[in-house]
Amino acid sequence: MTGSGLILVDKPGGMTSHDVVSRVRRAAGTRKVGHAGTLDPMATGLLILGINSSTRLLTYIVGADKEYLATIRLGAASTTDDAEGDLLAPAAQSDLDAVTEEAIRAGIARLTGEIEQVPSSVSAIKVDGKRAYARVRAGEQVELRPRAVTVSEFELISIRRDTGAIDLDVRVVCSSGTYIRSLARDLGAGLGVGGHLSALRRTRVGAYHVRDAHDLATLDAEAALVPAADAAGRLFERLELTEQQAIDLTHGRRIHIADWEGPGGEPVAAIAPTGTLVGLIEFRGKEARTLVNFPTDEAVGPAGTA
Template identity: 35%
Template sequence: MNAPGLLVINKPTGPTSRDVVDRVRRVTGIRRCGHAGTLDPLATGVLVICLNNATRLVPYIQRMAKTYRASFRFGVRSNTDDVEGELEQVPDAVPPTPDELRSLLAQFRGEITQVPPKFSAVMVQGKRAYDLARQGEDFELTAKTVRIDRFDLLNCRGREWQALIQCGSGTYVRSLGRDVGELAGCGAVMTDLSREAIGRFTLAEAVRLEDLERDTWEDYLLHPIEAVRELPAYTCSSREAIWAANGRKIPVPSEKLPDGLEMALLTEEAKLIGIANYQKRSSVLSPRIVIRPTEQTAANAANK
């Protein structure tokens, strides 16, 4: 099986994202696998695995909006911002009322600055932050700008509360809960997290890790085009498909296309060949990422 493709996995609690990739490798026999968007061991839900040349599309999936259902607890702080770290009870903590909490959440919508957790994969002078944290090193992480499109309260019962969050790439949900807790003056940790969707990839289509078997995994394989549906597309002729698969530029005179426009190159069967940029000066589509067509598609093109 050499064709590129995507698998949408429903990650269970426990394994790391790397563990899921290793499982996919064992089941499929494909060594070139990569995930698009890390989930911590505590977290469950949508994890997209890219196979073969589809790994080149990981950045397109990572930049898609992500939807989470997260649970938090007031009155506690943690060095990891969740219940898996060292917990510290906050004396005399008074959690906000549901109405007060809704007002707090509203302050976190839009573009905000956020300091990542110290137990995270952020690089600090060439090392992962979680490695430095485990070694007891003293360091500070730089705040970064992230985008929060939705932060809606689902329920609130005493110290326990749950929210639906839709956010851009690079957002740490456990840090959101931490910052809400600090703003409320009583601290908070994340107790549970489920990623409901990455862009169009949802839990409804995700396969459970335990259901991924050697003789059935291909039934769940999605074509790489699903990673770049948002891009404008150019359908290549059979001859152009061969050119594109070999990185050759395709003449497409057009006064309407802006210079540098990113486009998906498709075969006549609507299979993804790759990603190209339009060069207005020379009126060509210049392939930048090549996801070669399947052997059958290439053979069909060669015979035309």
């Protein structure tokens, strides 16, 4: 069985995130696989998967900021705010012709910073215990409440004009929970011509970039695995333990680090002398307690073996 760690996958279009999880389960020879943040079937790009005990790290990755490259098509809204839905009434060509670059940039500026955003009605947000998209598919009207999100960068890369549409290539850096589909919808609505998302690629999640991701079709799970200690070391400050400190933490005891000068209240990756991840710990002054323990006996072997 594959050991514990993260696998970065460049998700192809047309697959759900669950499809990718299923494929990686087979490649890694374990059912203990989870992912840090869904990508819609239309979207491509970085999907971070946790293998075995490293699924516990995903909690700390889900909330990281994200970067996307996207194409927004102005000229019509859609029932799903993206190209997979039915297009609504198209804008008149004269209205599209009247949309200037200055107006587009002003609209983007209004959607940058800390904003209130209404998620798409076909999002995975639960409404009274049921996913919003499931309610929409069942014919229900769903109205979601606005939520505060942060769009730290909303960059206009290029504008392409065609009959009946204006395509905007953009780069967005945003907080977790931001819907790029909703940005497309709101930009089009603000310009009076409607808009929807026609392409989306996630290029970064926190410290992880899609350039380090692997092609799903040729994935070698063993070779692609980022060991748990290395994965945690990219997310948090590292603490190299003595053998006795590693034993103490493994048994749930607190440890005292007389010369510790790192931040308090933040997770720290505790690494054993063998190089394995003992757990995530939290300091209060010079004393640390375990937040999450990791098993030290997860063997690394050929996929499908224990």
